[in-house]
Amino acid sequence: MSEQIQRAKVLKELEPLHSAWQDWQRAQESLRDSASLLNDPDPTIRELANEEREALSTTLSSYITDMFPSLLLPSTSSPTSSLSAIIDLKSGVGGDESSLFLGEVLRMYERIAAASGFTPEMVSKNDLEGSRWGVKDAILEVKGKGAYDMFRWESGVHRVQRVPATETSGRVHTSTIAVIVLPNSDPHAAEGEQDIVDEKDVRVDVMRSRGAGGQHVNKTESAVRLVHEPTGITVSMQESRSQHQNKARAWQILRARLLDRKMLEEAQKKRAARRNLVKGADRSEKIRTYNYPQDRVTDHRIGLTVNNIMGVLEGEGLVGIIEELKRENDAQAMEDLLSDVD
Incomplete structure (x- = not known):
């Protein structure tokens, strides 16, 4: 059957x-x-x-x-056309300026997700202390069919070049953030389909939450840590006061990371030594530069430059970049398909 x-x-x-x-x-x-x-x-x-x-x-x-x-x-x-997405953002080089830029990119993703008919939902967010807009790291879930295929091109290092508000000499600083886009796996989406993770392979630890957060901190064991022993992947979650909610979120992130790992391995086997738009699992590769003094955004994978930073950060300009990336990837996929036929 x-x-x-x-x-x-x-x-x-x-x-x-x-x-x-x-x-x-x-x-x-x-x-x-x-x-x-x-x-x-x-x-x-x-x-x-x-x-x-x-x-x-x-x-x-x-x-x-x-x-x-x-x-x-x-x-x-595109066997992933039905999947939602989980976007994991982490600040990098540049200290507070990196965190400020991360906050702007996070808002950009929220805007474009909502405008595209998806539902953005914050999984976790670690704000920069004393800053209204700065974010040290965040995980954003984008719900909706096709969300992963839209945002998958954002994985990599994003670099910003601008003069920080605290810079008195007018010197341009360079900061970076890292973005990883994961396919959101729903173990109940297809009846009878094998789950990406065997629960017997996962160690579950519960602990008291740490850091700022109110009276519940250090009084209830609401924080959850999952360790997938075969791969060593660890997921910690303490965003909610509810241990049940933290555990559910942690399992969701773990499944997404394992599915992402599986997809990357399969892609590398199929691709072998061929050229690829997003190069394998190397998430340290610089993919895009946002240069404020020159008002330009450059995507280094396809050599595309757009002269309107604010248009990109508002979302509309990013849609154009994503469409060009998809078009280039489709052309390469067709070339690979014809090569396989030959």
Whole structure:
């Protein structure tokens, strides 16, 4: 039954491609039929035949450049199209300035998520002490089908170059933050599907919360730490006063990290030595620079520069960058697909 269900699912996914292929064949046949009318003695018929050939040629060209690639690629390059996303942000080089920039990027992701029809929800957030906007680290969940495929391009090191508000000499400082986008795995999404983690492999520790947070700190054992012993992955959560909520969140993050690890390993096996847009599991790679003095944002993976920092931080400009990254990735995926066929 599982094989039949899988086969039916594949056939359903191929229906648009089959329909497009039939349209392509009909257009080709019409193009061949119009050839005999190009030499018709009636000039009106010849003119109509020429117009039809031009229109059919344009249609066939669009099928090759747009229609077929868009129908072929989703089934081969995006098995994650139904997943939500978890965005993990950490401040890096630059001290307080790094934390301030992290806060701005976090707001950028919240805005673009909401504008795209997703639901952003803060999992944890460690604010910079004494700062209204600075954030040392944060985990943002973006709920909604397709969220992971949209935000996956944000993984890597983001660099900002600007003059800090506290800088008296006007010197430009360089700060960095690290972003990791994880696929949000729901163990109950597909009935009968094996969970990414075996609970017997996980050690669960409960402890008292540490740090600022009110009277409950150090009085109730609400903090939770999960240790996945086969991989050594550790997740700690103390955002909520409820141990139950912290445990649920910790399991969610652990599953996301394990799924991300599995996907990266599979991608490396398939990719081998080929060029890739987001290079493997190296999350230390600098992917983008936000240069305030020159009002430009540069994505180093595709050499794209946008002259409007505030437009990017408001979200609209980031959508354009993401679309260019996706377009480049689709072109590479199609090249790899054709290479496999050869």
